[in-house]
Amino acid sequence: MTPHFDGAIILDCTTHDYTNSHKTTGYIRPLAPFGLYDLFYTHNIPCTVINYVNFWQPDELTDLLTLWCEKTGVKQPLLLCSSLFCTYLHDELGIARKCINQISKAIDCKIILGGPVDLTMGKGTDDIQPYAIFKGRSLHILEYWINKQEPPADIITAPHLIPCYHNKSNVIVEKPIVPLLHDDYCLTSKDVIAFETRLGCKFNCTFCAYEFRNAKKVKDSSVEQLYNFFNEAYEKYGITNFTCADDTFNEDDEKIHTLHQAITQLSFKPTIAGYNRLDVMIS
Numbered sequence: 001m002t003p004h005f006d007g008a009i010i011l012d013c014t015t016h017d018y019t020n021s022h023k024t025t026g027y028i029r030p031l032a033p034f035g036l037y038d039l040f041y042t043h044n045i046p047c048t049v050i051n052y053v054n055f056w057q058p059d060e061l062t063d064l065l066t067l068w069c070e071k072t073g074v075k076q077p078l079l080l081c082s083s084l085f086c087t088y089l090h091d092e093l094g095i096a097r098k099c100i101n102q103i104s105k106a107i108d109c110k111i112i113l114g115g116p117v118d119l120t121m122g123k124g125t126d127d128i129q130p131y132a133i134f135k136g137r138s139l140h141i142l143e144y145w146i147n148k149q150e151p152p153a154d155i156i157t158a159p160h161l162i163p164c165y166h167n168k169s170n171v172i173v174e175k176p177i178v179p180l181l182h183d184d185y186c187l188t189s190k191d192v193i194a195f196e197t198r199l200g201c202k203f204n205c206t207f208c209a210y211e212f213r214n215a216k217k218v219k220d221s222s223v224e225q226l227y228n229f230f231n232e233a234y235e236k237y238g239i240t241n242f243t244c245a246d247d248t249f250n251e252d253d254e255k256i257h258t259l260h261q262a263i264t265q266l267s268f269k270p271t272i273a274g275y276n277r278l279d280v281m282i283s
Helices: 031-042 058-072 095-106 139-146 223-237 253-263 278-282
Strands: 007-012 047-050 077-082 110-115 132-135 192-195 241-244 271-274
Touching (some): 007 031, 007 095
């Protein structure tokens, strides 16, 4: 059942406190929060994204989001916590957990957890009790949910009375994410922005946790989408560094040709990182 809500606060909880070391993944804007923002934006629901939650002070972030709610007229937002293979909920002293706890006390919100894994194992914690959990690639399930439509029953479980939505099928329903870039992302020329060229990978490596491997039918981004994305990032924010979030970018020449067609139209030469198979490059 979908609760009443009139806005969405999206927290990127993918980083950790790096006291003695620096890891590159802590400084790349993750793709999922941008996908979430676009979903709410297309449904005319006020929303905002906070990246790098672990680098904020709980008091400062709570005050900022309280002010955002006042300015936008949002009284009962969803608090969506997007994670990527991290364990922030299990760290009682962690900044992200403190932020979520403090925000939920100051603002009348419902906590929604999402990511590749269920960090609560369906139980929640003493101070954080999620209203629902969306596991894996589930933007399409969330869209059902915010439209007050129950998704198919076979993707819903309710361990410990917390609904968990997880589409276990490897049929590709969604499209690749090529994010729109909104001004309140506060992007600068130093940012690294992610995008996808395809959902689905033809390889079926047993060690891989990708949801859509051994895919017979895939979904691709268009040349126009990619061109507009790169061009806007450069023209508005001076961004020249990007990362391709495909599980294996060079698995198919068609993807390379599509990206090539997009970047050859640009007035600048982007630097793009991504996962590639060396054996395919050699052959």
